[in-house]
Amino acid sequence: MAKLSVANMEVEKASKPAPKEKQSLETPEAREEKKQVAEAQKAYGRGKQINIKSVKDKKLRRNLKTLETKYKDAALKAKDAEILLEHEGGFLEAEGELERTWKVRQDEIKENVGIETAKKGFELKLNDLGPYVADYTRNGKNLLLAGRKGHVATMDWRAGKLGCELQLGETVRDAKWLHNDQFFAVAQKKYTYIYDHNGVELHCLNKLIEATHLEFLPYHFLLASVSMNGFLRYQDTSTGQIVAESPTRLGSPTSLCQNPYNAILHVGHQNGTVTLWSPNSSTPLVKALVHRGPVRSVAVDRQGRYMVSTGLDMKMAVWDIRMFKEVHSYSVHQPGSTVAISDRGLTAVGWGTQVSVWKGLFSAAAEDQGKVQSPYMAWGGEGQRVERVRWCPYEDALGISHDKGFSSMIVPGSGEANFDALEANPYENVRQRQETEVRGLLSKLQPEMISLNPDFIGSVDLVKDKIRREERDLDNKPEDTIEKLKNRGRGRNSALRKYLRKKGHSNVIDEKRLKAEELRKQHTERVKENSRREKAGLGPALGRFVKMKS
Template sequence: MDWLTGQKLQLVHHHTEASAAAAVAEVLQVGDAGFLEPEGIERTSKVTQKALKSMVDANTAAKMYNLDLDKLGPYFVDYSRSGRQLLLGGRKGHVATFDWQRGDLTCEVQLQETIRAVTWLQDDESLFAVAQKQYAYIYDATGAEVHCLKQHRDPNVLSYLPHHFLLASGCESGHLVYQDISTGVVAAKHNPRLGPIRTMALNPWNAIINIGHSDGMVTMWSPNQPNPLVKMRCHNSSVHAVAVDPTGHYMATAGADHMVRFFDIRTYGCLGQLRSKETPHCLTISQRQLVALGAGEVVSVWKDVFKSEQTEPYMEHHSPRSAVESLRFCPYEDVLGVGHHGGFSSLVIPGSGEANLDSSTANPLSTNKQRRELVVRQLLDKIQPDMIALDPNFLGQYKPTDSSKDSAAEANVPTYVNPLKNRARGRNKTGKRVVRAKLNVREAQRAKALNARRDRLDAQKQQREEKIRKRGGVVEGILIQSGRRASKK
């Protein structure tokens, strides 16, 4: 057994041990997601937040609240990866961050400039980015400006890649810009040439950016490729919203044709669709694969849409005279944040959050000391942008050497096929190749006709010779030589 085979067997052994350890650890996961279960003719879509508040305990009821900020909206919403901090950004320049569970305001600032998007950057909730009218800016926990990112000109949407320390922005000019916030270097700048970028979603599984375009296409991008890795025709009209679930296996898109479609990214196949009464504007997917859809003044939450066709939503919420602008599910909580023209609303959606915490990814119960050490650990574990691919499982695999390629080629030697020569001066154009193919067919037909004529002449010659031999008393004394008679001596 060579060294390479031994390494592969050892890798398989490690995977087997990890799977067995995970199966044993599942016994300790006593938490489970609880959904609304109707009885008889009851329908969960008719359960309002007011009615639900009277049924739950005090801690859960405290998660239902509204912030009336009608003068500075509409508002954009983003939760930190741990689910502890909430970031709000109003269109008219109002930005606020706070610990929504405790009700502690962290910072509040008026930027006096149009805001188009907001996003958290660090897991320790110390930095956040704001897409403003002209550039993208980075602020710290106190609201002080840290950096002005002039490479992100006229940004419309923002996404942060936490394992790569990359901030991605989709600009009005149609450019997709990646910038490393740890070094300040622009990792990549792509131009899809498909119009302004107004909707974008990050795939957490492989760090691929999914962009929706005005022609109904959804493209998937990596910072190390100048062209899209995948192009999908999702709608016949403009794509208004794109969302990817936390596992990275499913994608939801909403178009101007009032259609919402659901796709399996692994096979690029459509799993189902539904029609919205109004034009959908925003989408988000929870950790338990509940899909929240914002259309007009209505927020509808759909369940099991990736498994079967659904005709009725799981829950609905109406915000009178306030069009929905942004939606975000809070990690590890059954909470949906809704940013609208009237401010912000926190809704309780039973069963939307993951019940079992994973402290290795984002720990909501971390201490101040753990949060201070978190950034250092993440910098040590930072992944380079050139390692982003559609299938992240290629990491750790063995790249074949030249000798192994040669041996594999010798083992599978194909039959030799005379390749078509690339002749110069237009001799290998499509029309020329068609003419040559027709000439080859004619030559084959001509050769076949000549062979048939030769066989027919030979048969006639043999018949004449048989007739001469059968003539009475003369056949014995006659020889046939070169088609002429000769007397036998």
């Protein structure tokens, strides 16, 4: 009976239908949330999560659970903030194929932006003392204006507050801010002068004679200038010493700019070449023929990769200075008198009474997409001859100085919105400015560090390392210089005499020099002995007529 009942139970179990699969209790909202958490953890997570169930200690398990919850919330918040990371944010975009962004006028932009942004577009009418050149401070807070007929002024352009105003009464060719808004240099008729923010003359740099262009290297505290006679000079503004003075030997330079990446100066010349200079070399590091006529203006982008130049051949050339190769060349209706590159890669070119702003010149060159077909924005046409264009740091504004004053143009998307307060703070107070100045002087770089490759400081010198290895090798016999010269020690201009003449100016007496002098002495005695033997063979009467060998 027992066996039969067991068999009946097995038959009943086999005849019962299989249980249905357990239905999922997750709602669509829960699945969506789980998917978002997985994406956030993949992009912004802190690695593999801890298996909390494997921890036996209750207190530790509770703390770990709280910590994992914090990490999860942080990843979700970072994922939600992706909407703020717009790479192309702020630029003008055309709605259709027939629209062009360069046709948008400044008054239309001012009507459709905020009040504070609209204030960035203004105009200063200075008709009598132009043409003007302009320069912004590194943080973009102050503006410096200098007229050719001697008018110099500084101002806080955001607040419209005048700093100082000078009438020098002589020709002014260029003006440049120094390390902050407290000092600026002015290249006047003969000498270059340094003034403070109140307009008080502090220094007369009588070594910088007839300077036509000025440039300041902020990390080295060097004021660089090129003069009419073709000399390039570096003067340390912290010590007042002339660091280097090099003749370009190519006539009066026509333009000057610095590479922000490695502090190399780019100088344009009358014969269409651009030379690259460092204070460590008396000759140009690189000499490139960029135009078929005189170079008018040169600019280098923030990363130090591309150079844009304009010339009298009515061309605008884009060069990749990593390979020293021309990427593209654009035609301009008139010779470009000035060029500048913003922090976000927009290029402004001033030609005649017009200013053209180009977008995507470097991205098109990097991706080999061909030429950019049309400019991004345009300004001018009112009879104001453009003298210089300069981008305002950390602002969507382009400063245009011309023969009738100064104009500020709003260019959406041109400024870098993210600034490093320890590098350049647009909102710094007096205490922060003082601390930044002291910190900059303490961490000042030496002129010897200026090179085409700024990363050479942390690299290994392979040549010296090879010499050091040879010195440590005990089995390797050192090369004897004197033994090499022993068999070449004959004649008045022998190799041995050259070696002694070369070492004669040194006050250091080493073993090699003593050995060489001893070898030379033996050689001289041998020559005298041979001469004596020849005389002995002829006799005393005829021996005195024999010419002595030196």
